Amino acid sequence: MWAKTAERSMTLTELLTKMQPRSKQNIFYFGDFWEVMEKRGFGPMLALPSFIACTPVGAIPGIPSLTGVTILLIALQILLGSRHPWLPRKVMDIQCEAHRLRDMLKKVKPYAARVDRFLVPRCFFMRQPVFRSLIALNCVGCGLVMIPLELIPFMGLIPALAVFIMSVGMATDDGAVALVGVSISLFGFVLGFQHLPAAVS
Template identity: 35%
Template sequence: MSDSFPPEAMADVIEEIHDAVDDGEETNVGDLLDAMGRSSFVPVLMVPALAVVSPLSGVPGFSSVAGIIIALVSAQLLVGRKKLWLPDILRRRRIPSHWLERATRSLWRPARWFDRHTRPRLTFLAAAPFDRLIYLACMLCGSAMPFMELLPFTSSLAAMAVVLMSLTLLVRDGLFALAGYSMIALLFTSGAVLIF
């Protein structure tokens, strides 16, 4: 896929994931992310988050890898990089293709629901300087996800917050940013209560 690929809805991103799945037994993570385009940071941010929201979250270690990718992509958005960079150790990771097929099937219906209910509103939340808060929040979620594997389902909640905020950047719907911030506040507040 070329760098000019411009997804305009969550269903577009799901479709690109589906099309990028290798016909063989496994799919390379680098190829999957490249399908979004090396300059398309927002869909690349959304892909690992969507994967963790899907049944793939049950695969040991998968949430950690996805969280690291989310944190790296968010950091590069924060510093204004024009081309995405990921270390080869992450790009070379392989995922069983049938797992990805199952994940995309499970995501079609919610993706269509989100697409029906998104529209430009509170657009200032997706523009500078408020977009920097989204990048920071996503970086926080991604960095925390490797540790969240110790608590069932918490990494999926953090990933859902990233999905909501990347959707804000994709369609300029600030209402979903507010929902994402609320989810993060709830997640980390409840986590602090469990720790202490």
Template identity: 40%
Template sequence: MESRTSLTQLLETLDEANGGKTIRLQDVVETFRSRGFGPLITLPALIALLPTGAIPGVPSLCGMFITLIAVQQLCGRRSPWLPKKLRERGVSHAKLHRAVAWARPWTQRIDKLLAQRLTILQQPAAHRLVAVIVMVLALGMIPLELLPFAAALPALAITILGLGMAADDGLLLLVGLLVTLGVAICAFWLW
């Protein structure tokens, strides 16, 4: 198995790459390019999963962004493309540095759990299937925004699936698919 850069190392690379400047979303895409679509699916899903997901409009925006990324994965793009307005959006290096410092203990824990395994689930056909599932979950976040914290259920499944893609961890993808099944059962039961 090839050695992969850890999530912590990727965040630290992003933090060190643009010392003192604004970090654009395009810089994030370029830093995470080796991880494919996983990080760009995981980050907005986390935003919707955390208490920030209770802010009106946040789950819908996250769901639309995730859908944009998942459609590109479904179409077979090798790396994500973002519209120019989105590519140029950014955050100050100071804010990013604080966020990386806050996230480091969490990413170090996550890095210990992730491994390249069940590689059969890392084939292009499997990633396209995951992209379809992620799109359905992300679009489902939009109407669920009307119910407090309801969008957190699909956001949890998307977060796990995104981490599985980012780490080439087929076992985590399998766990994400099981969580998705649980979300689907909950949705069916509520209707």
């Protein structure tokens, strides 16, 4: 299903560098990242919306829902076996202030370089369709619960973090990291469903 969707595994630092807005860019659009990463597989595609949702930008009203919908649409395409991800124009036009994203990436990159030492291609059973589908299904669930959880401050952070970790595992071909993301997503589901009645009431 996901075979040959990426040219090669990436490091976390490389992935974050691809998210970097251009120096003279004032507004960063999701479509900008999409054009750069379109041929690198679904992992990087899931990384950007989940990363944005994990940053202070994710506290802006509407952003958790938009990123959740984006994650949901990409993960559904994985389950359907699409080889090339597609998103509607409205999602591609999701934007944030470039300097905010640039500043966040600058702060995170030194830690990413340290994490890269532990990210290695392993647990190759995760390449099997059944396990890939399991990850995609968890991403679908995370994207779905992020929408109502936006009404509860910071609750959407857990599913967003889970998706980011799973996407890093996919991008770096590290199945062990992807499994960590799956575990966090399961915890997020339990916590999320406990708070969903308060969110929708």
